[in-house]
Amino acid sequence: MNQNLDILITEESIRKRVKELGEKISSDYAGREIIAIGILKGAWVFMSDLVREIEIPVICDFIGVSSYGDAAVSSERVKLISDIRIPINGKEILLIDDIIDTGFSINFVKGYIKSMNPAGIKVCVLLDKPSRRKLDIHVDYTGFTIPDRFVVGYGLDYAEKYRNLPYIAAIK
Ligand code: IMP
Ligand code: MG
Numbered sequence: 001m002n003q004n005l006d007i008l009i010t011e012e013s014i015r016k017r018v019k020e021l022g023e024k025i026s027s028d029y030a031g032r033e034i035i036a037i038g039i040l041k042g043a044w045v046f047m048s049d050l051v052r053e054i055e056i057p058v059i060c061d062f063i064g065v066s067s068y069g070d071a072a073v074s075s076e077r078v079k080l081i082s083d084i085r086i087p088i089n090g091k092e093i094l095l096i097d098d099i100i101d102t103g104f105s106i107n108f109v110k111g112y113i114k115s116m117n118p119a120g121i122k123v124c125v126l127l128d129k130p131s132r133r134k135l136d137i138h139v140d141y142t143g144f145t146i147p148d149r150f151v152v153g154y155g156l157d158y159a160e161k162y163r164n165l166p167y168i169a170a171i172k
Contacts, residue, residue: 005152005162005169009144014126014154014167017143018046021124022053025094025141033057034092035118037084039109040064042098045155045163046126046143050096061086063112067105076134078108093118098155099127103135110137127151127168144168 025034033056038047040062051058064082093113100106106123113121124141131148146168152158153165162169 002169004172005165006172007167007169008146008149008151009168011166014143015049018049018126019053021141021143022050022055025050025124026053026055029056029092031056032092033059034094035059035061035086035088036094036096037088037109037113038062039095039097039105040082041163042155042157043096046098047096050124059086061088063109065105065109076102076104078105080112084113088113088116088118091118093121095121095123097123097125099129099151100125100137100139101129101132103133103137106137106139107135126154127156 036047036051036058038044051060061084063084065078066081067078095106095109095113097106110121110123122140123138125139126143128139128142128145129148130145149170150158151168151170152162153168155163157163158171
């Protein structure tokens with residue numbers, strides 16, 4: 001165990017919560033099909049576990065944005081790095097991200113996806129750091145609300161490292 005890390009959310013708690021989110025999403029969208037769009041890179045670990053807990057038909061795609069560079073401070077400038085690949089006009093979209101912090105990333109992606117005329121857009125994040133929010137964004141599904149600490153693991157990185165940790169930890 002890395003001595004610079006404090007475990008905030010264990011692997012077991014994550015597994016339990018992801019299962020609950022999958023059940024809730026499956027019942028909310030019962031009888032329908034969704035397109036899950038993961039925001040790269042942070043969302044991929046969470047998304048891979050979440051979609052396996054969803055029991056309705058799910059189509060997966062990804063969108064790449066960058067806001068941080070390698071720094072641990074947020075940026076209001078969000079840039080599209082890679083686009084989705086499937087048509088989403090008239091479809092139900094579930095946007096998936098690792099964490100909502102200031103809200104700039106999700107706000108940008110939501111606006112961009114909305115311009116493609118889907119039937120609806122919902123937002124699902126594993127983590128919410130509400131204390132740092134700068135934009136009023138509605139989040140439909142939240143895994144855990146966390147304090148204002150920089151966290152890594154389960155897809156989240158610090159300078160591209162730690163994404164492979166199976167738990168969520170704060171950097172000391
Ligand atoms: P926002 O645009 O400020 O809401 O930031 C969202 C993005 O910043 C997330 O998708 C993450 O990639 C990154 N981010 C925000 N907080 C953290 C953190 O504590 N650890 C790692 N990445 C973070
Ligand atoms: Mg991200």
